[in-house]
Amino acid sequence: MSNTAAIEIRGISKRFGNHVALDNVHLDIRPGELVALLGPSGSGKTSLLRIIAGLEAPDSGQIMFGMEDASRRHAGEREVGFVFQHYALFRHMTVFENVAFGLRVVPRARRLPRTAIADRVTKLLELVQLGWLADRYPSQLSGGQRQRVALARALAIEPKVLLLDEPFAALDAKVRKELRRWLRALHEEVKLTSVFVTHDQDEALELADRVVVMSAGKVEQIGAPGDVYTAPASAFVHEFLGDTNRLACHIAAGRVLLADGGVLGRVEAPDGEAIAYVRPHELDILPAKDGSAFIRHASTFGPLVRLVVGFGTANLDVAMPVERWVRLGIAVGDRLNLAARYGAVFSDPAAPAAQLLPEVPGTMFAASICQQGGTQRN
Amino acid sequence: MTARGRDGALARRMLIGLAVVVAGIVLGMPLAIVLVEAFARGPAAYLAALADQDTLDAIRLTVLVALCSVTVTTVFGVAAAWCIARFDFRGRSLLLTVIDLPFSVSPVIAGLVQVLLFGRRGWLGPFLETYDIRIVFALPGIVLATVFVTLPFVARELIPLMQEQGAEEEEAALSLGASGWQTFWRVTLPNIRFALLTGVLLANARAMGEFGAVSVVSGHIRGATNTMPLQVEILFNDYQIEAAFAVASVLALLALVTLGLKLALERHQSGTHANEERPT
Amino acid sequence: MAHATSPAAFGRPRRVIPGLGLSFTITTGTLAVLVLLPLAAMVAMSLSKGVPAFVAALADRRVLAAFRVTIVSALAAAIISAIFGLLLAWVLTRYRFPGRRFIDAAVDLPFALPTAVAGIALTALYAPNGWIGALLVPLGISVAFTPLGIGVALVFVGLPFVVRAVQPILEDLPADEEEAARLLGATRMQIFLRVIMPACAPALVTGFTMAFARGLGEYGSVIFIAGNKPMLSEIVPLLIVIQLDQYNYTGAAAIGTAMLLVSFAMLMVINRLQAWAAAR
Numbered sequence: 001m002s003n004t005a006a007i008e009i010r011g012i013s014k015r016f017g018n019h020v021a022l023d024n025v026h027l028d029i030r031p032g033e034l035v036a037l038l039g040p041s042g043s044g045k046t047s048l049l050r051i052i053a054g055l056e057a058p059d060s061g062q063i064m065f066g067m068e069d070a071s072r073r074h075a076g077e078r079e080v081g082f083v084f085q086h087y088a089l090f091r092h093m094t095v096f097e098n099v100a101f102g103l104r105v106v107p108r109a110r111r112l113p114r115t116a117i118a119d120r121v122t123k124l125l126e127l128v129q130l131g132w133l134a135d136r137y138p139s140q141l142s143g144g145q146r147q148r149v150a151l152a153r154a155l156a157i158e159p160k161v162l163l164l165d166e167p168f169a170a171l172d173a174k175v176r177k178e179l180r181r182w183l184r185a186l187h188e189e190v191k192l193t194s195v196f197v198t199h200d201q202d203e204a205l206e207l208a209d210r211v212v213v214m215s216a217g218k219v220e221q222i223g224a225p226g227d228v229y230t231a232p233a234s235a236f237v238h239e240f241l242g243d244t245n246r247l248a249c250h251i252a253a254g255r256v257l258l259a260d261g262g263v264l265g266r267v268e269a270p271d272g273e274a275i276a277y278v279r280p281h282e283l284d285i286l287p288a289k290d291g292s293a294f295i296r297h298a299s300t301f302g303p304l305v306r307l308v309v310g311f312g313t314a315n316l317d318v319a320m321p322v323e324r325w326v327r328l329g330i331a332v333g334d335r336l337n338l339a340a341r342y343g344a345v346f347s348d349p350a351a352p353a354a355q356l357l358p359e360v361p362g363t364m365f366a367a368s369i370c371q372q373g374g375t376q377r378n
Numbered sequence: 379m380t381a382r383g384r385d386g387a388l389a390r391r392m393l394i395g396l397a398v399v400v401a402g403i404v405l406g407m408p409l410a411i412v413l414v415e416a417f418a419r420g421p422a423a424y425l426a427a428l429a430d431q432d433t434l435d436a437i438r439l440t441v442l443v444a445l446c447s448v449t450v451t452t453v454f455g456v457a458a459a460w461c462i463a464r465f466d467f468r469g470r471s472l473l474l475t476v477i478d479l480p481f482s483v484s485p486v487i488a489g490l491v492q493v494l495l496f497g498r499r500g501w502l503g504p505f506l507e508t509y510d511i512r513i514v515f516a517l518p519g520i521v522l523a524t525v526f527v528t529l530p531f532v533a534r535e536l537i538p539l540m541q542e543q544g545a546e547e548e549e550a551a552l553s554l555g556a557s558g559w560q561t562f563w564r565v566t567l568p569n570i571r572f573a574l575l576t577g578v579l580l581a582n583a584r585a586m587g588e589f590g591a592v593s594v595v596s597g598h599i600r601g602a603t604n605t606m607p608l609q610v611e612i613l614f615n616d617y618q619i620e621a622a623f624a625v626a627s628v629l630a631l632l633a634l635v636t637l638g639l640k641l642a643l644e645r646h647q648s649g650t651h652a653n654e655e656r657p658t
Numbered sequence: 659m660a661h662a663t664s665p666a667a668f669g670r671p672r673r674v675i676p677g678l679g680l681s682f683t684i685t686t687g688t689l690a691v692l693v694l695l696p697l698a699a700m701v702a703m704s705l706s707k708g709v710p711a712f713v714a715a716l717a718d719r720r721v722l723a724a725f726r727v728t729i730v731s732a733l734a735a736a737i738i739s740a741i742f743g744l745l746l747a748w749v750l751t752r753y754r755f756p757g758r759r760f761i762d763a764a765v766d767l768p769f770a771l772p773t774a775v776a777g778i779a780l781t782a783l784y785a786p787n788g789w790i791g792a793l794l795v796p797l798g799i800s801v802a803f804t805p806l807g808i809g810v811a812l813v814f815v816g817l818p819f820v821v822r823a824v825q826p827i828l829e830d831l832p833a834d835e836e837e838a839a840r841l842l843g844a845t846r847m848q849i850f851l852r853v854i855m856p857a858c859a860p861a862l863v864t865g866f867t868m869a870f871a872r873g874l875g876e877y878g879s880v881i882f883i884a885g886n887k888p889m890l891s892e893i894v895p896l897l898i899v900i901q902l903d904q905y906n907y908t909g910a911a912a913i914g915t916a917m918l919l920v921s922f923a924m925l926m927v928i929n930r931l932q933a934w935a936a937a938r
Contacts, residue, residue: 587772
């Protein structure tokens with residue numbers, strides 16, 4: 001494995017006082033891939049990024065760049081480009097000077113001639129489409145422009161690895177989406193091994209070749225965006241990626257039973273207590289005058305209708321296409337029954353889920369209350 | 379503003395009037411009398427008082443003392459701000475308190491300790507006498523006492539600013555391959571230059587105007603160890619009132635210039651700040 | 659694989675930002691050599707003839723009188739500074755009037771004006787033939803060369819501490835609290851006592867304490883106007899100078915040590931007050 005990895009993280013641990021930021025983290029990053037470190041705040045993802053960059057020293061473990069141990073190399077010698085969350089542009093330098101900085105601080109013997117530096121900076125500014133802003137100061141730029149200057153500055157030193165800390169967090173929603181696409185295209189173009197940190201699942205799933213889901217200083221799962229979403233390795237990953245409904249249940253003879261004895265579906269798992277997750281779009285509603293649930297709230301969001309369905313004391317999220325909602329012809333307050341088309345059942349929250357299947361396709365939910373049910377939204 | 383407008387015009391006018399009177403008596407009149415007394419016998423007498431050889435010597439010594447002590451204060455202030463604002467270590471808040479210590483010690487004590495250490499009957503007195511080194515009643519003692527009282531000035535200006543700015547720009551520079559000194563000269567220093575200048579100005583004003591600490595260590599040797607504030611005292615006690623105020627007026631001018639520059643620097647600083655905080 | 663055997667913990671850079679060692683050494687070294695060691699030497703010398711001699715040096719009638727004069731006038735001046743300071747801070751933050759910025763800038767004058775200049779200026783103002791002194795003679799009040807003069811000088815020195823402590827608090831005080839109180843029918847006086855005073859009380863107390871602490875150690879602005887009559891208008895710092903002139907190093911050190919202890923106590927009070935204010 002270490003023959004092909006661009007960055008190999010071996011057993012990195014880091015504490016800040018009593019807080020364990022990273023706990024024996026192992027991770028391989030392949031050449032040319034774009035990896036997302038995804039997790040809630042405090043999961044250790046930024047610490048890991050800073051340790052890769054050499055901005056933070058781990059308590060134990062090694063960082064390998066190719067075959068070389070980079071652990072002892074100073075941040076400036078690691079040939080990494082780092083894009084800070086708030087960009088950290090040099091406020092008293094122009095855009096041009098910011099981008100040129102990494103080239104100008106090289107010892108005289110190895111430094112490029114002045115004109116070559118100017119050429120390189122001009123090319124980079126064209127790459128990030130900011131050539132016309134070269135003489136501006138960071139305070140005169142918009143957030144998206146600052147972000148791109150930060151990127152150009154990081155690329156100027158021709159790094160082997162590009163590291164980005166929450167690259168889009170400080171931008172507003174529209175700019176964020178544009179920049180995300182643009183960054184993906186840029187990555188296709190330069191094919192630089194890149195790692196970015198994010199707490200935004202959409203960002204990670206859309207942008208990355210592989211997603212590393214982290215929680216409480218540990219890697220929960222590593223995989224392609226599709227895989228981590230459809231085959232989460234733990235209950236945490238399932239809950240963290242996408243909206244979902246959480247239902248406490250127990251398994252008896254292959255049937256998933258809710259607290260009151262109602263049947264949720266079938267599963268191939270041993271008997272015992274478990275947690276079932278059903279995503280909003282995996283829930284079907286079937287109008288029925290004596291149904292066990294009722295519609296609390298409905299809102300249309302583009303092509304989708306999002307419902308909050310009262311089910312006993314719990315609220316469940318349901319999503320469906322507008323067409324289907326119109327066809328059903330129901331309204332807030334109407335009673336209905338629920339059925340799960342799919343779902344994930346975790347007998348052990350730290351292990352992969354068993355597939356929840358309908359007992360008979362289209363089977364109704366239990367008729368009454370699901371006391372421990374709750375809603376999870378991300 | 380509208381609610382405050384209801385304060386009652388009368389009460390408001392009275393308060394403003396009272397404040398103006400207080401400011402006039404407490405702050406304005408001392409400054410005014412310095413200028414009036416200095417020019418009491420006309421500009422020619424004023425210039426003659428300043429051209430006195432002892433006074434010129436005092437001015438020269440004052441500039442020299444300020445140059446030496448402000449240099450120490452500046453290097454100290456930058457080092458203190460760097461280690462307080464960029465690192466977290468045990469005893470950091472204690473260090474912060476000790477940095478402020480000279481502010482809360484009487485300037486006379488700042489002079490006293492030099493005499494106790496380096497005076498003829500001080501701890502190191504016999505040793506210094508053997509090697510014929512003069513510290514007290516000479517330039518080194520005056521500088522040491524002045525450094526004591528001005529030590530916190532630059533650090534006080536830099537620490538809050540550097541804490542607010544954070545270390546990200548320095549981290550960025552280092553990860554781009556800059557050395558520690560390159561980072562300091564090219565990134566840190568430009569970012570703190572206005573605060574540094576403010577601190578240097580204030581330290582300089584205090585160094586040139588320091589009286590208590592210097593008075594104790596100087597020995598009041600005319601033409602040799604007299605700084606301008608001491609010269610003011612000597613002239614005043616000699617009943618050369620106009621001359622005393624003439625020298626005092628130079629020091630007052632220094633204070634006014636210092637305040638003016640400080641104001642301008644602060645305005646400049648908040649100006650650049652407002653720029654940076656523009657919505658993105 | 660060769661790299662697998664390399665000791666991971668060896669020579670690893672612990673912190674990315676360099677210069678902790680250098681800056682820490684400069685900071686603590688300077689403080690130790692120029693501030694802490696001299697102060698320690700003073701304490702050591704004050705005790706060099708034993709504790710009884712230390713106590714005897716302080717128990718002297720003239721010394722005790724000087725402490726009484728110093729503490730009483732510093733306290734009185736701090737109270738007056740607090741009242742005037744609150745007034746100025748209030749007017750400067752609440753009202754817009756011609757000359758406001760000028761007065762705002764002038765508040766810093768005592769920080770920048772050399773104390774000797776302030777001393778002779780105040781003496782000239784309050785002397786029986788001075789601008790203010792002449793007005794007070796018919797009233798039977800003499801300021802210059804009496805303890806009252808000490809108070810006048812210390813108000814000049816202490817005023818900016820109060821204004822600059824209270825001003826930011828008044829500026830940040832949200833207007834809606836006052837407006838709400840007004841809508842609830844509170845009178846202006848009630849609003850001032852119940853809404854505004856509680857909000858700025860911690861800052862006022864901090865400013866008062868800083869003015870008081872400064873007053874205890876003040877020398878230059880006081881000695882010209884005080885008249886320096888033993889037992890009556892002689893301040894503690896002057897006594898240190900007198901002891902030194904008589905080569906009574908131990909006595910001077912004892913008085914200096916006592917002042918240092920008072921300063922430490924004040925420093926702790928200020929720190930407590932600031933912690934208290936921050937917690938509110």
